[in-house]
Amino acid sequence: MSETKQKYLEFQKHIHADVILVAVSKTKPEADILELYEEGHRVFGENKVQDLAKKAGNLPKDIEWHMIGHLQTNKVKFIAPFVSLIHGVDSLKLLKTINKEAEKNNRIINCLIQVHIASEETKFGLDEDELKVFFEGVLKEGLNNIKITGLMGMSTFTDNFQQVREEFRKLKLIFEELKKDNSEFRDLSMGMSNDYSIAIEEGATMIRIGSLIFGARNYTN
Numbered sequence: 001m002s003e004t005k006q007k008y009l010e011f012q013k014h015i016h017a018d019v020i021l022v023a024v025s026k027t028k029p030e031a032d033i034l035e036l037y038e039e040g041h042r043v044f045g046e047n048k049v050q051d052l053a054k055k056a057g058n059l060p061k062d063i064e065w066h067m068i069g070h071l072q073t074n075k076v077k078f079i080a081p082f083v084s085l086i087h088g089v090d091s092l093k094l095l096k097t098i099n100k101e102a103e104k105n106n107r108i109i110n111c112l113i114q115v116h117i118a119s120e121e122t123k124f125g126l127d128e129d130e131l132k133v134f135f136e137g138v139l140k141e142g143l144n145n146i147k148i149t150g151l152m153g154m155s156t157f158t159d160n161f162q163q164v165r166e167e168f169r170k171l172k173l174i175f176e177e178l179k180k181d182n183s184e185f186r187d188l189s190m191g192m193s194n195d196y197s198i199a200i201e202e203g204a205t206m207i208r209i210g211s212l213i214f215g216a217r218n219y220t221n
C-alpha cells in the first residue's frame with residue numbers, strides 16, 4: 001500500500017465520522033488524488049483556480065471540489081460550473097460575482113465566509129465589524145444562486161497552542177451567533193495539519209488537511 005493511502009487511513013481513524021475531511025491536494029499530482037478516491041474519499045480542496053479546473057476536468061465527476069484559496073472575481077467563471085464549496089468568500093463583490101456565475105450555470109453554489117481570527121495582518125478574511133456590514137449587505141441583495149453554509153478561518157501560525165485555541169473558540173462563538181439568523185449554517189471550516197485536533201475540540205465540522213496526508217509540499221502556499 002502506498003504511503004499516501006496509509007497516512008489517509010491512519011488519519012481517518014483519528015477523526016470523528018461527523019467531521020468532514022477536505023483532503024487538500026494542492027501542488028500534488030492527480031495520481032495522489034486517485035489513491036484516496038479508490039479508498040472512497042470524495043472531498044478534495046485546491047487553492048488555485050487553474051489547478052482546480054484542470055484536475056476537475058481530468059478526474060472522476062463525482063469528486064466534490066472545494067476552493068480553499070483566495071478567489072479573484074475575474075476567475076469565478078472557471079470554477080462555477082462544478083465547484084461544490086467555496087471556502088474563502090470575504091467580500092460582497094465576490095459573493096455577487098459567484099451568484100451571477102452560478103445563475104449562468106443554473107446552479108446554487110455553497111459558500112463559506114472567511115473570518116479573520118489570526119493576529120497576522122496578512123491573512124484574508126473579515127473581522128467582526130466587517131461581518132456585520134457584510135451580512136446586512138447580503139440581506140439587501142437577495143442572492144438566489146448562492147447559499148452561505150457557514151464560516152472558515154485560519155489560526156495564527158504559531159506554536160502557542162493556547163492562542164490557536166482561543167482564536168478557534170472565538171470563531172465558533174461568531175458561528176453560533178450568526179447561525180441564529182442564518183438557517184443554512186452548518187459548516188465551520190477550521191483546522192489544518194498542525195492544528196486540526198484543537199480545531200475539532202473547539203467545534204470544527206470541517207477540517208482542511210494537506211501535508212499530513214499527502215506529505216510535505218515542495219513550496220508553501
Ligand SMILES: *Cc1c(COP(=O)(O)O)cnc(C)c1O
Nearest residue numbers: 024047068192193208209210211
Ligand atoms: C494549504 C492549505 C491547507 C492545508 O494545509 P496543511 O498544513 O498542508 O494541512 C488548509 N487550508 C488552506 C486555506 C490552505 O491553503
